[in-house]
Amino acid sequence: MNNIQIDDKEFEILIQNENIAKRTRLIGIQINVDYEDRCPIFIGVLNGSFLFMADLLKEITISCEIGFIKVSSYEGTESSGNIRETFGLPNDLENRDIILIEDIVDTGLTLSYILNEVYKQNPASVKVCSLLLKPAALKSPINELEYVGFELTNEFVVGYGLDYNGLGRNLKDIYRAKSVTPQLP
Numbered sequence: 001m002n003n004i005q006i007d008d009k010e011f012e013i014l015i016q017n018e019n020i021a022k023r024t025r026l027i028g029i030q031i032n033v034d035y036e037d038r039c040p041i042f043i044g045v046l047n048g049s050f051l052f053m054a055d056l057l058k059e060i061t062i063s064c065e066i067g068f069i070k071v072s073s074y075e076g077t078e079s080s081g082n083i084r085e086t087f088g089l090p091n092d093l094e095n096r097d098i099i100l101i102e103d104i105v106d107t108g109l110t111l112s113y114i115l116n117e118v119y120k121q122n123p124a125s126v127k128v129c130s131l132l133l134k135p136a137a138l139k140s141p142i143n144e145l146e147y148v149g150f151e152l153t154n155e156f157v158v159g160y161g162l163d164y165n166g167l168g169r170n171l172k173d174i175y176r177a178k179s180v181t182p183q184l185p
């Protein structure tokens with residue numbers, strides 16, 4: 001299925017699940033090496049990270065803890081940049097190694113907000129693992145961004161946890177919005 005319709009938008013295939021799985025396996029191996037003999041806390045950012053978090057954690061063989069947090073920011077395809085609150089952040093992060101798991105880093109506003117909240121608890125270290133990154137959309141560099149699955153251009157993507165108007169999170173593959181060709185009169 002190379003082209004799909006979700007709500008009012010057409011999407012085309014961008015990254016197949018086999019390639020997501022291969023990349024995830026490699027990231028998992030790297031994290032196992034980097035955190036050998038440590039016990040990091042993986043914190044997934046809901047909702048979008050739920051599939052990536054589950055698949056990545058199946059590749060993790062070191063001792064670790066797992067949690068999820070939720071922040072709110074986006075409607076449709078536009079970034080509101082209007083992040084209100086973090087829900088569910090553990091309050092015992094002092095001296096712990098934290099690995100934040102994101103599905104996508106776009107403007108980086110969500111992540112900057114979360115990082116700020118996490119640092120208030122004086123963790124030992126903080127790194128970010130994101131399946132997707134849009135480098136050209138980043139509003140400011142994020143030094144903690146250590147593990148990235150795929151770099152994208154500035155296109156809206158959906159599937160494998162990412163939604164369009166609440167739909168499409170269950171898709172195995174990742175799709176990008178097809179550009180609309182202007183209609184001649």
Ligand SMILES: O=P(O)(O)OC[C@H]1O[C@H](OP(=O)(O)OP(=O)(O)O)[C@H](O)[C@@H]1O
Binds near residue numbers: 045046107108
């Ligand atoms: O880098 P940014 O421009 O801040 O965008 C990235 C954030 O946007 C998406 O979350 P969203 O707020 O849409 O919530 P969701 O995970 O529930 O879809 C995504 O999961 C990231 O958390």
Ligand SMILES: Nc1nc2[nH]cnc2c(=O)[nH]1
Binds near residue numbers: 074155163
């Ligand atoms: N679904 C989806 N959510 C996002 N949040 C930030 N960028 C995106 C994107 O490209 N797709």
